[in-house]
Amino acid sequence: MRAGVIEASRLASLGKPDSERAFFVADLSSVYLQHQRWTRCFPDIKPYYAVKCNPDPYVLRLLASLGTGFDCASNGEINQVLRIGGVDPSRIIFANPCKAVSFVRSAAKSGVDMMTFDNADELHKISRTHPRAKLIIRILTDDSKSLCRLGIKFGAPLNTVAGLLARAKELKLDVIGVSFHVGSGCYDSTVFTDAIMRSRHVFDIAQDLGFSFTLLDVGGGFEDATFENTARILNGAIDHYFPDRQQLNIIAEPGRFYVSRAFSLAASVIARRAPMPSTEPDVPTGDQEAGSPNVMYYINEGVYGAFNCIMFDHQVVHPQVLSLNESFHIPSTEVYQGSSVWGPTCDSIDCVCPITKLPASLQVGDWLSFQNMGAYTICAASQFNGFESSNVVYTSGEAGQVSNETRCALASFAAKLTNSSV
Numbered sequence: 001m002r003a004g005v006i007e008a009s010r011l012a013s014l015g016k017p018d019s020e021r022a023f024f025v026a027d028l029s030s031v032y033l034q035h036q037r038w039t040r041c042f043p044d045i046k047p048y049y050a051v052k053c054n055p056d057p058y059v060l061r062l063l064a065s066l067g068t069g070f071d072c073a074s075n076g077e078i079n080q081v082l083r084i085g086g087v088d089p090s091r092i093i094f095a096n097p098c099k100a101v102s103f104v105r106s107a108a109k110s111g112v113d114m115m116t117f118d119n120a121d122e123l124h125k126i127s128r129t130h131p132r133a134k135l136i137i138r139i140l141t142d143d144s145k146s147l148c149r150l151g152i153k154f155g156a157p158l159n160t161v162a163g164l165l166a167r168a169k170e171l172k173l174d175v176i177g178v179s180f181h182v183g184s185g186c187y188d189s190t191v192f193t194d195a196i197m198r199s200r201h202v203f204d205i206a207q208d209l210g211f212s213f214t215l216l217d218v219g220g221g222f223e224d225a226t227f228e229n230t231a232r233i234l235n236g237a238i239d240h241y242f243p244d245r246q247q248l249n250i251i252a253e254p255g256r257f258y259v260s261r262a263f264s265l266a267a268s269v270i271a272r273r274a275p276m277p278s279t280e281p282d283v284p285t286g287d288q289e290a291g292s293p294n295v296m297y298y299i300n301e302g303v304y305g306a307f308n309c310i311m312f313d314h315q316v317v318h319p320q321v322l323s324l325n326e327s328f329h330i331p332s333t334e335v336y337q338g339s340s341v342w343g344p345t346c347d348s349i350d351c352v353c354p355i356t357k358l359p360a361s362l363q364v365g366d367w368l369s370f371q372n373m374g375a376y377t378i379c380a381a382s383q384f385n386g387f388e389s390s391n392v393v394y395t396s397g398e399a400g401q402v403s404n405e406t407r408c409a410l411a412s413f414a415a416k417l418t419n420s421s422v
Contacts, residue, residue, distance in 0.1 A: 177215025302343015
């Protein structure tokens with residue numbers, strides 16, 4: 001990240017336009033380590049990475065090399081995964097319960113058979129366009145303990161399951177299992193126990209109707225900070241409600257768990273608004289109150305770009321000073337003051353931090369950094385007001401075993417693709 005700031009300063013000295021452009025740094029070794037953590041805590045649950053969370057091409061290649069599956073929500077995501085090469089369509093689940101007819105037809109042509117449903121109309125649609133599909137019924141679970149609740153849009157209530165499975169039987173469709181999603185950003189791991197209990201009930205209903213389910217999809221909602229506790233609770237619930245798993249495949253759809261910590265963002269201070277010296281405070285938002293910002297800083301990323309996670313993913317971001325007065329050293333004697341941080345667009349909702357503490361000497365040209373920017377950031381960034389999306393700089397972390405293993409995984413995957421095309 002420091003190297004990027006130094007390069008930006010060099011380009012600025014040459015007069016290059018937009019030389020101070022914000023940029024991401026992606027540490028692919030972090031993704032590699034998260035995969036090791038997953039396999040250690042969930043040895044019997046295969047991850048199908050949620051592409052929508054961050055469809056970065058190098059993240060997808062690395063995960064493909066590690067053998068993960070992919071959770072795709074659209075025809076575009078399916079095509080992006082298949083274009084990587086070396087990913088069999090059986091490693092993709094079309095995990096969108098309400099799909100366009102053309103998307104279902106395209107999935108059939110691509111050989112993507114696993115897909116979810118939660119309503120009768122979807123069954124009739126699939127019956128017409130992809131009758132050989134391997135269907136998974138997505139059930140409604142308690143997502144009240146999550147930042148992003150999905151149950152308001154998806155999930156079949158338990159009292160509708162028997163009717164839906166009976167309709168699938170009438171249409172001669174193959175339903176192979178159950179899926180659920182406790183919501184994105186789940187902060188209470190105990191909800192997984194209730195979801196597994198409901199899944200067990202659906203398995204029993206299906207057996208009574210003549211289905212032999214072989215798949216359990218435990219969805220997403222895995223948080224980095226609570227991951228080990230979630231693994232303990234989820235594994236315990238599976239052991240209790242599914243003690244006999246000889247014929248059962250268990251998958252999950254983690255997204256932010258893999259990529260959130262892997263991406264950091266560097267943004268330059270492009271403007272500053274502060275009271276004029278020796279005058280009354282000029283606060284544009286009204287009378288200044290205790291705890292309100294003294295200075296407004298404007299950076300070259302905002303909520304219409306990478307920080308859309310603030311509006312759509314309910315995230316709170318915390319700036320750190322990356323460079324101050326052309327130095328990466330921040331003196332311990334530096335005085336901090338209440339500040340606000342704003343994006344670059346001409347829209348007043350483009351607020352990154354309404355109140356935070358920043359050095360009083362922070363000026364235009366200094367840089368701020370933001371950690372944990374890998375989930376639901378780049379994927380939803382727009383170019384509103386003509387501001388381009390931030391570029392990504394890739395690294396495999398500091399030199400060492402993990403860095404080498406990450407590089408080897410990518411190189412081995414690339415070599416296999418080369419050999420298969422010869």
